[in-house]
Structure formats: structure tokens, C-alpha cells
Amino acid sequence: MRLASLARAACAIAVVGVFVIGASSSGAFEENTFGQEDRVLFELAKMGKRGTTIARARESVLTVLQDEGGCSEWFQEANPDAIEIFRSLHYEIVEHGNPNTVHQHDGYGAEFWKNPWAAMSFELSGRSSTIRLNANGAFFKGISPVVDLGPPRWLQAPTGHRALRVASFTGDTAQAQITILLHELAHVIGRIPEDTDSWDGRSGENTNAVLRHCRQEIRAISKERDKSRESD
Numbered sequence: 001m002r003l004a005s006l007a008r009a010a011c012a013i014a015v016v017g018v019f020v021i022g023a024s025s026s027g028a029f030e031e032n033t034f035g036q037e038d039r040v041l042f043e044l045a046k047m048g049k050r051g052t053t054i055a056r057a058r059e060s061v062l063t064v065l066q067d068e069g070g071c072s073e074w075f076q077e078a079n080p081d082a083i084e085i086f087r088s089l090h091y092e093i094v095e096h097g098n099p100n101t102v103h104q105h106d107g108y109g110a111e112f113w114k115n116p117w118a119a120m121s122f123e124l125s126g127r128s129s130t131i132r133l134n135a136n137g138a139f140f141k142g143i144s145p146v147v148d149l150g151p152p153r154w155l156q157a158p159t160g161h162r163a164l165r166v167a168s169f170t171g172d173t174a175q176a177q178i179t180i181l182l183h184e185l186a187h188v189i190g191r192i193p194e195d196t197d198s199w200d201g202r203s204g205e206n207t208n209a210v211l212r213h214c215r216q217e218i219r220a221i222s223k224e225r226d227k228s229r230e231s232d
Helices: 002-045 049-066 070-078 082-088 174-188 202-231
Strands: 090-094 101-105 111-114 130-134 143-148 160-163
Touching: 002 049, 002 082, 002 090, 049 070, 049 082, 049 090, 049 174, 049 202, 070 082, 070 174, 070 202, 082 174, 130 174, 174 202
Parallel strands: 090 130, 101 143
Antiparallel strands: 101 111, 143 160
């Protein structure tokens, strides 16, 4: 009788063990599948007003990527999981990023302008990587101080202000913010080549590549967002 009781107890322990393992695995699955986006949204909520701005632009980008249009197709050609990768991305605001638009002459009558960087991410960084946003760039600001790069290549004191733009979009607008996030997603999945905060124009070329495929969707979702704001 005692041996039989022990056997039944061992069996019960084994069953409980299987149940606990199963529940743990299920919880891990739910955490990975459903908890990841909640964590991102929680992180954005802790950023206050600017976090709300990021969350709004992020939601618009998700709408664009979920639509069956040329923009979503272009991203999915590079990575079929582009939407889920975008959902997983984290955000960091760089408080002391460069605030200035730099202006210089080439000595032959031509002049050049370089805006403060707006955002950065690592090429092919993939799922759960981070997009860094310049607090002083075109995601959050519409204008910036202008400094001249003098002949000895040193920066003079600010001489005025200049409107910030992302291609043809004014900084600190829905169109600019959506374009910036799509640009960074394109880096994260390797849809566009790496660029840097330099004078070579590659970043602008990459933005133009994004807009060739996504401009129509960006304009449409921005209009919808503006209408919803007016009705609130």
C-alpha cells in the first residue's frame, strides 16, 4: 500500500511539473508576441509629450506598412517581416544633439546648407534595435539656428534661423516625422544603404528613395491625422 501511495504521489508531481512547464512556455510566448509592443508603448509614455509625438508618428507608419500599397511592398521586398520589425523598435531621444544648421560657401559663388541630424539607427540592426531622435532635429523642431563655416573651417556664432525640412516637408510636421521613421526602418532592414551626418548628400538621396515609393501614402495618412485632430 505504501509503495502504491508513493507511486501515485510521484505521478501527481510529474503531472504538475508538466503543467508548470507548459504554462511557463505559454507565458514566454505571450510575452514575446504580445508584450514587446506594450513595452515600447510604455517606454514612449514615460517620455511625456515628445513620447506622445513619437507614438503618433509610429502609429501612422504602422498604418502605411499594413496597407497593400507600393510603400509596404517596397519594404517587404527587402524583408517580409518589415512590419513586425518596426513594431519591435525602441526609441531614444538625444537631448544634446547638434541644434545648428551649418552654412558654407565654396569660394566660387555656391553655398551649401546642412541641417542638424534628425534620427539615426544602425544598418541592418534588425528586430528590437533602437532609433535615436535628435531633440533639436527636424522630428521635433521646425527651425534651427544658422552658423557659418568660415574659411579656416571653424564655426562662427549663430547668424539667424532657417526652416528645417525633410525633403519638401517642413520639420515638426506629421509628414516629416513619418518620413524620418520610414527612413530609419529602411536602414534597420537594409532597404537603403548606410549614410552619415556628412556633406556627401547620401542621407538626402536615401530620403528621396523612400519618398519615391511612399510619398503618396505619407500625404494620405497625414491628412487623416490632421482631420482627426480637428475633430477632437
